[in-house]
Amino acid sequence: MTAAHPIVLGDNTVYLVETDGSRVLVDTGPDFRGSAELLLDALGGKMPEVVIATHGHLDHAGLGRWWQERGVPVGLQRADWPLARGEAPDDEEFAALERFAMASGAPSDVAAEAVAAIRARRAWNASARAGTGYPPPGRDRRWPSGLRYLPFTPSAELADVQVPGIELLHLPGHTPGNAVAWLPSEGWLFAGDQLLPGITPTPALQGHHGTEAPDWRFRSFPKFLAALQALRRLQPARCFPGHGEPFGDVGAVIDANLSQAEQRLERALGTLKLRGPLTLYALAHELYPRAVRRRFWQIAATVQGLLDVLEARGLVFEDGGRWCVGQAAARPAS
Numbered sequence: 488m489t490a491a492h493p494i495v496l497g498d499n500t501v502y503l504v505e506t507d508g509s510r511v512l513v514d515t516g517p518d519f520r521g522s523a524e525l526l527l528d529a530l531g532g533k534m535p536e537v538v539i540a541t542h543g544h545l546d547h548a549g550l551g552r553w554w555q556e557r558g559v560p561v562g563l564q565r566a567d568w569p570l571a572r573g574e575a576p577d578d579e580e581f582a583a584l585e586r587f588a589m590a591s592g593a594p595s596d597v598a599a600e601a602v603a604a605i606r607a608r609r610a611w612n613a614s615a616r617a618g619t620g621y622p623p624p625g626r627d628r629r630w631p632s633g634l635r636y637l638p639f640t641p642s643a644e645l646a647d648v649q650v651p652g653i654e655l656l657h658l659p660g661h662t663p664g665n666a667v668a669w670l671p672s673e674g675w676l677f678a679g680d681q682l683l684p685g686i687t688p689t690p691a692l693q694g695h696h697g698t699e700a701p702d703w704r705f706r707s708f709p710k711f712l713a714a715l716q717a718l719r720r721l722q723p724a725r726c727f728p729g730h731g732e733p734f735g736d737v738g739a740v741i742d743a744n745l746s747q748a749e750q751r752l753e754r755a756l757g758t759l760k761l762r763g764p765l766t767l768y769a770l771a772h773e774l775y776p777r778a779v780r781r782r783f784w785q786i787a788a789t790v791q792g793l794l795d796v797l798e799a800r801g802l803v804f805e806d807g808g809r810w811c812v813g814q815a816a817a818r819p820a821s
């Protein structure tokens with residue numbers, strides 16, 4: 488008998504997956520005030536043999552240390568270990584994000600606000616890692632208190648976690664070490680943040696954390712789309728997302744995400760053809776005129792993601808902070 492028991496912890500859903508001969512928890516659960524007690528209650532004494540975290544974000548891996556202290560090993564893909572260990576994002580990455588805002592072409596007041604937001608995030612990150620009490624809940628009240636993230640070193644690289652009947656697939660994009668759990672016998676996909684009901688997630692601007700990249704920045708969105716294509720080929724029957732309720736008709740949801748991405752890519756390319764060359768901010772302003780001032784980082788991540796895909800397809804290139812249509816002229820050898 489194979490069964491998946493969803494356990495809702497604030498905005499997150501983790502899953503106890505029971506197969507013949509194994510009991511696995513997908514995602515550690517987030518560390519808010521009372522979450523560990525809720526989790527123990529829901530498990531009713533059925534402790535998992537192993538916990539696998541789909542990626543290193545705090546709402547998916549935040550209770551990693553707590554599980555290890557109870558003798559339960561926690562697996563995480565190696566590229567996200569810097570997140571779990573509290574080594575990323577580091578000072579250099581925060582500084583790079585500040586430079587990104589300053590170089591984006593944003594008006595000085597918008598750039599200054601974006602830098603202030605990064606500094607606030609940096610301070611908040613430090614307090615979440617320190618484990619001195621719980622931060623207050625965010626304005627959106629996704630969890631009853633703010634989240635902590637006590638640093639831990641995962642017990643195993645995901646590829647070395649052996650669970651009969653479950654495949655752990657490394658699909659970088661959402662983060663460098665993002666992964667999903669796949670049960671081919673049932674067609675069940677445990678998708679973490681890769682595939683969510685009702686929204687198309689956009690990966691945030693982030694460092695590569697030691698994985699291959701031309702500079703500090705991990706090119707998330709091209710890989711995120713490739714991951715969706717890979718999941719499409721699996722033809723999952725049912726998706727168990729890291730937030731919200733399980734859903735069927737998975738292929739249709741993946742197709743909707745992919746076609747929305749293609750529409751956005753076409754719009755971005757069309758705008759550059761018509762009005763380019765443009766800075767990142769100018770392009771974001773053309774595409775999202777109302778939102779870009781208020782939600783700089785979200786929109787900047789979305790538009791940079793589109794540019795990364797178009798660049799990878801050889802359709803645009805950057806020249807002195809402006810994005811141009813076509814391919815960069817070969818530079819003369821010096």
Ligand SMILES: [Zn+2]
Pocket residue numbers: 542544547661680
């Ligand atoms: Zn995430």
